[in-house]
Amino acid sequence: MILVSIQLRVALGSTALLALAGGCGGSGQLSLAKLASDQGAYVGKEISTTGLVEQQSSPSGTAYYVLADTAQDLVLLEPPSSARPYRGERVTVHGRFELDPHQGRLIRVTSIRRS
Numbered sequence: 001m002i003l004v005s006i007q008l009r010v011a012l013g014s015t016a017l018l019a020l021a022g023g024c025g026g027s028g029q030l031s032l033a034k035l036a037s038d039q040g041a042y043v044g045k046e047i048s049t050t051g052l053v054e055q056q057s058s059p060s061g062t063a064y065y066v067l068a069d070t071a072q073d074l075v076l077l078e079p080p081s082s083a084r085p086y087r088g089e090r091v092t093v094h095g096r097f098e099l100d101p102h103q104g105r106l107i108r109v110t111s112i113r114r115s
Contacts, residue, residue, distance in 0.1 A: 032073040035097070039105055042097045047107070049093055050115050053077070053086040067093055067107070076106035083112065090115045 030049045035042060051067035054074075058064060065083035066074045077083040077093065092115050095107040 029092070032067065032069040032075060033071060035075065035105070036073040039097075039099060043099050045097055046094065046110075047097045049075070049107070050090065051075075051093075052090050053083050053088065055084075055087050067091070074105070076100075076103050077112075078106050078108050082109040086112060086114070 028048055030042070030047050032049055032051050035047070035049060049067065051069050051073075054066050054068050055063055056066060063080065063084075065077045065080050065087065067077055067083075068074050075097075091112050093107055093109055094111045095109040098106050098108065100106055
């Protein structure tokens with residue numbers, strides 16, 4: 001009985017790890033397309049993703065920065081000062097993912113590096 005219980009725990013643990021790895025592309029990185037298609041699953045979680053830093057402007061003229069992929073899946077990068085030095089570059093961003101009712105998808109950046 002104990003052996004069966006241990007085997008079941010190992011099997012369940014392995015399944016959970018595979019599910020987590022599958023959601024992140026297996027490398028710990030989440031594609032922007034996956035993030036956009038299943039955004040509710042990542043709210044409040046630490047994520048890593050890769051894309052191109054693009055500068056955009058609000059109607060008032062204030063610059064802000066987004067991470068974009070080739071399909072134009074976008075996520076706002078906060079604070080702007082963390083992304084500004086990487087404008088026009090491909091980067092990997094790590095941070096907490098949020099959904100803001102006014103700004104949409106955003107990442108509160110904890111680290112950013114050139115890819």
